[in-house]
Amino acid sequence: EAGVAQSPRYKIIEKRQSVAFWCNPISGHATLYWYQQILGQGPKLLIQFQNNGVVDDSQLPKDRFSAERLKGVDSTLKIQPAKLEDSAVYLCASSLVGRGNYGYTFGSGTRLTVV
Amino acid sequence: AQSVTQLDSQVPVFEEAPVELRCNYSSSVSVYLFWYVQYPNQGLQLLLKYLSGSTLVESINGFEAEFNKSQTSFHLRKPSVHISDTAEYFCAVSAPGRDDKIIFGKGTRLHILP
Numbered sequence: 001e002a003g004v005a006q007s008p009r010y011k012i013i014e015k016r017q018s019v020a021f022w023c024n025p026i027s028g029h030a031t032l033y034w035y036q037q038i039l040g041q042g043p044k045l046l047i048q049f050q051n052n053g054v055v056d057d058s059q060l061p062k063d064r065f066s067a068e069r070l071k072g073v074d075s076t077l078k079i080q081p082a083k084l085e086d087s088a089v090y091l092c093a094s095s096l097v098g099r100g101n102y103g104y105t106f107g108s109g110t111r112l113t114v115v
Numbered sequence: 116a117q118s119v120t121q122l123d124s125q126v127p128v129f130e131e132a133p134v135e136l137r138c139n140y141s142s143s144v145s146v147y148l149f150w151y152v153q154y155p156n157q158g159l160q161l162l163l164k165y166l167s168g169s170t171l172v173e174s175i176n177g178f179e180a181e182f183n184k185s186q187t188s189f190h191l192r193k194p195s196v197h198i199s200d201t202a203e204y205f206c207a208v209s210a211p212g213r214d215d216k217i218i219f220g221k222g223t224r225l226h227i228l229p
Contacts, residue, residue: 033216042219091159102147103149104215
């Protein structure tokens with residue numbers, strides 16, 4: 001089966017600019033996650049979707065970050081305006097409903113550098 | 116809530132030597148435990164997991180981990196490492212029957228010395 005697809009792989013922007021990341025999960029996986037991985041730290045969950053509904057966005061900085069999954073398949077994560085501390089790898093993962101805690105599949109990530 | 120502590124941020128080891136990467140978890144309920152590996156410039160890949168049954172779990176590339184409930188540990192071991200094992204290793208935990216979330220540790224970078 002095809003894996004989780006993410007684009008772009010790399011992005012460099014200046015602070016205060018906006019940026020968007022795209023994720024296409026594994027076909028049939030209704031649950032989708034966005035994680036932020038800052039250098040030297042473990043991945044931190046930003047938001048979890050089930051189909052097109054948000055399950056948990058408690059750690060999403062909502063003043064600048066937004067995410068959507070309009071048709072319950074692809075998802076986009078947006079940062080506006082970006083700050084230097086947003087430099088990180090943004091990872092998307094997906095799982096079958098109710099199976100996420102058995103382990104999920106990650107995409108290759110988008111490495112964001114804010115200068 | 117669950118949490119994971121990886122005691123070493125970096126572990127240097129000579130090629131063909133054994134290695135142990137330490138992981139301790141905290142949880143008030145039963146847990147599932149995972150080790151993920153991240154090779155340079157790649158995403159996270161599931162290396163092995165403990166869900167139930169035998170407390171010793173193995174991966175296809177020679178790693179193994181043992182779930183120790185009394186010590187709340189899930190250390191990762193390999194008897195002989197190769198240069199290709201150079202990567203960052205993340206221990207992670209989830210709670211069965213609850214939300215579908217996995218909580219990750221901060222990672223341990225494995226340096227293989229020639």
